[in-house]
Amino acid sequence: MSATWTISAARDALRKGEVSASDLTMACLTAIDAGDTLNAFVHKTPELALAQARAADARLKAGDAPSLCGIPLGIKDLFCIKDVPTQAGSNILRGFKPQYDSTVTTKLFGDGAVCLGKLNMDEFAMGSSNESSCYGPAVNPWKVDARQLTPGGSSGGSAAAVSADLCLGATGTDTGGSIRQPAAFCGITGIKPTYGRVSRYGIIAYASSLDQAGPMTKSVRDAAIMLGAMAGHDPKDSTSANIPVPDFEAALTGDIRGKKIGIPREYRMDGMSPEIAALWDKGADMLRAAGAEIVDISLPHTKYALPTYYIIAPAEASSNLARYDGVRYGHRAALSAGDGITEMYEKTRAEGFGPETQRRIMVGTYVLSAGFYDAYYNRARRVRALIKRDFELAFAAGIDCILAPATPTPAFGLGEQGTSDPVEMYLNDVFTITLNLAGLPGIAVPMGLDSKGLPLGLQLIGRAWGEADLLNHAYVLENSAGFVAKAQKWW
Amino acid sequence: MSIDINTARKVAKLARIRVEEGDLPPLAEKLSGILGLMEQLNEVDVTGIDPMTSVTPQRLMRRADLVTDGDQQAAVLANAPDAREGFFAVPKVVE
Secondary structure: OHHHOOHHHHHHHHHHOOOOHHHHHHHHHHHHHHOHHHOOEEEEOHHHHHHHHHHHHHHHHHOOOOOOOOOEEEEEOOEOEOOEOOOOOOHHHOOOOOOOOOHHHHHHHHOOOEEEEEEOOOHHHOOOOOOOOOOOOOOOOOOOOOOOEOOOOOOHHHHHHHHOOOOOEEEEEEOOOOOHHHHHHHOOEEEEOOOOOEOOOOEOOOOOOOOEEEEEEOOHHHHHHHHHHHEOOOOOOOOOOOOOOOOOHHHOOOOOOOOEEEEEHHHOOOOOOHHHHHHHHHHHHHHHHOOOEEEEEOOOOHHHHHHHHHHHHHHHHHHHHHHOOOOOOOOOOOOOOOOOHHHHHHHHHHHHOOHHHHHHHHHHHHHHOOOOHHHHHHHHHHHHHHHHHHHHHHHHOOOOEEEEEOOOOOOOEOOOOOOOOHHHHHHHHOOOHHHHHHOOOEEEEEEEEOOOOOEEEEEEEEOOOOHHHHHHHHHHHHHHHOOOOOOOOOO | OOOOHHHHHHHHHHOOOOOOHHHHHHHHHHHHHHHHHHHHHHHOOOOOOOOOOOOOOOOOOOOOOOOOOOOOHHHHHOOOOOEEOOEEOOOOOOO
């Protein structure tokens, strides 16, 4: 049953020799095979995992092993791993095997972590339900009626795998909420670090000024441990920050006395679920009881974050995804006699990209095209500056941390949203997207179950580079909420 | 403003994505819906605000102008759908 362990518990057991990395890895591989119904792991790497586990056991025996030595992890399909299929959930990268490793996986495996395989996700991280994946959707382990529920997206496979105890932790990426929303939907913890904290090298790009990788784990302590291993300056990413990485785990003191917690009034939106509103109040009460001061704050441009994002992200995507042209890697369409290079591009991209990716590329093409660049793209970049300034003013006024909901609703059923109107799906990101625009860190913490028995999470937002303090606040919430519920195994 | 069928056809062409004529009307409709969301930004006063260019205030790193990598032809071509004689192969470009 060791697959159910947290990273911190497994670390301690591994160091004491109570369990071997090989046994721990086998337990996860067994759980993964038994969990195929969840469609979380889309490329399994058992040989690689067992080889890494044997190496980890040798290292543990020699002593002085890093925290992640021997810890089995799942890796989102967006991270390049040499010779392991990496498709970003897209048919256009079918058969692609990277010739190099991402910096994040290099660091994780360098510390001795074990790679169990690649995890399902929305195509190119574009989605909030994991339904725009070429593998079909991952399924939420939480189930309260006949329906199968979404694990959220885009890191839906990561959230489902961690929640169902198929792995001890997973990597995710977050461009508009893709770590925090699925974490909240599946009852786990997920942190999006400050932009620049974790290298983007070797992570397939969606929107480069918004993308940031982070851990998805079973506890705040695990998030602190794993983030510490993922973070740090990387000369291969020009936006990677050259600043020291603090000891995040050591920051978990549980002492937030005298801290000022901002409650942004603009996040209390019309039509918010009464249960989420009540949970938010409860979270504020918990932080107050721990000695923090609760302060009403205003982030006036909040309502413009969604339209701003849906200009900037597609604009960057249309540029980033221009590289999928059927020449260097991935899919190339079969051509008819007389087809030239333009037909090759157009057919390849029509066959390879799914509908949502095609739409975002075209929206991005539109807002960047002559005559619309100023009206849409430049205007969005100006509003983005205002959204960032809202946060800067709040923090300058002495706020240490901001408490907000993570999602407007609990997990919904597969096929229930966005089929006729894509914008309906976009509204899932309304509480998470502001941080990506401002480059700030945010963490989703599971707080409890709703009346139907589905997990609900809250979100804490920190100062730039303030992950240590942010994690400590999350630790207090976690301890106060005492969320220990697990999905009943049905798969 | 909404996106008509002609605009949808033009955008698809610019994006190098083949869209069949019959699929243009629903595409135009969905793109118009997304555009409708964006129109909300017209009510924001952005006077005197510069477009954001950097997420965190930092200068781009500079490095010495030295060769750090190379001699990777096989790795570069390893995933190509069509590679011949050490090159990427594509349909005829010049008549």
